Amino acid sequence: MAKNLIINNIFKRNFSSTNALSRKINSVSVVGSGLMGSGIAQVTAEAGYSVYLIDQNQNALDKAMKSIQNSLTRSTKKRFNKEPDHAERYIKDTMDRIQATTELDSGAEKSDLIIEAIVENIQAKHDLFSKLDSISPKETIFTSNTSSLPITEIAQSVNRKDRFGGLHFFNPVPVMKLLEVIKTHETSDATYKTLLEYGLSIGKTTVECKDTPGFIVNRLLVPYMFEAVKMYERGDASFQDIDTAMKLGAGYPMGPFELLDYVGLDTSKFIIDGWRKRYPNDSTFQSSPVIDQLVSEGRLGRKTGEGFYNYKK
C-alpha cells in the first residue's frame, strides 16, 4: 500500500509539470557491458525491450552474458518456485532479447534510447558520444550512467543536447530499486518525460535530480565512504571493524569497505580523482594511498577476486 502511494505520488509529481509528449521506446542500446551495463541490459530486456549490449571488448561481453544468465537464474528460482518450465522460458526469452556486439553502429543505428555505462572518464565518454551522435538517428535519446561527472559536461560532445539526460542506476542493478533521472538545463521536457517513463517501465522508483555533483545519492555516499577510508588510514580502526560498526550500528547492508570492493576500486579511484581535480580545496576528496596502492596492484575488489577483502577463498 505504502509503496503504491509513493509510486502514485511520483507519477503525479512527474507528469503534472509538463504537457510534453514522451517518445515511444522499443529498442535500447547499452554501451559498456561491465558491472553496470550488464545489469542495465538485463532489467531492460526483462521489461520487454529489445536490447543491444555493446562493448569494445569481446571478453567483457562474454562475461556479461554469463553474469546476466546467472542473475536471472538466481532471481527466477524464487519467483517461479513451483514452475521451473516458466523460469526456463522467462530466462530464454530475456536472453533472446539481448544482442551482444562489439559493433557500435549495429545497435546505435536502430535504438531509440542509448544508455552509456563505460569507464568513468570524461575523454572516453566524449569520444564515444561524438561517434554516437554521427551514427544514431536524430530522434535517439542519449543518456549516461555516470557516477560523478556532470551530465552537461558529457553532453558537450553532441549536438542533440535537448535529447540528452542522465540515468543513474545502482549496483546490483537487478536488486536496487532506485533510478536517479537527471535533467540538465538543456534536456527537453519530452526527453525527460520519456526517461521517467522508461524508469517506471523497468520497475524502478525514480527520483528527479538536477545536474548537481553526485546528484542525490553519491553527493552523500562518496564523502561518507572516503571518511571511512581516512579513518582507516589514520589507524583509528581496522577496516573490518569499521564495516562491522556501520552494519550493526547504522543498519547498512554493507560496510564502506565491502561497498568499495563491490563498486570496484578502479571506479572509486576515478570518482575521487575527478572530484579532487574539480574541487582542489576540499579535503574530503584527498587521494587515498591505500586505494592507489590496491589499484596499482590490480586488486580492484570483487571483480578481480581481491580488494580490501579476499574473495578467492
Ligand SMILES: CCCCCCCC(=O)CC(=O)SCCNC(=O)CCNC(=O)[C@H](O)C(C)(C)COP(=O)(O)OP(=O)(O)OC[C@H]1O[C@@H](n2cnc3c(N)ncnc32)[C@H](O)[C@@H]1OP(=O)(O)O
Ligand atoms: C568513491 C566511492 C564509491 C562511490 C560509489 C558510487 C557508485 C554509484 O554510482 C552508485 C552505487 O551503485 S552505490 C552502491 C549501491 N549499492 C549498495 O549500497 C548495495 C549494498 N548491499 C546490499 O544492498 C546487499 O548487500 C545486496 C543486495 C548486494 C546483497 O544482499 P544480501 O547480502 O542479503 O545477499 P543475498 O541474500 O545474496 O541477496 C539478497 C537478494 O538479492 C538477490 N540478488 C543479489 N545479487 C543479485 C544479482 N546480482 N542479481 C540478481 N539478484 C541478486 C538475491 O537473490 C536475494 O534475493 P531473494 O532471495 O529474493 O531475497
Ligand SMILES: NC(=O)C1=CN([C@@H]2O[C@H](COP(=O)(O)OP(=O)(O)OC[C@H]3O[C@@H](n4cnc5c(N)ncnc54)[C@H](O)[C@@H]3O)[C@@H](O)[C@H]2O)C=CC1
Ligand atoms: N560500479 C558501480 O557500482 C557503479 C558505476 N557507475 C558508473 O557506470 C559506469 C560503468 O561502471 P562499471 O560498470 O562499474 O565499469 P566496468 O569497468 O565494470 O565496465 C566498463 C565497461 O566499459 C567497456 N568500455 C570502456 N570503454 C568503452 C568504449 N569506448 N566503448 C565500449 N565499451 C567500452 C569496458 O570494456 C568495460 O567492459 C561508470 O561511469 C561508473 O561511474 C554507476 C553506478 C554504480
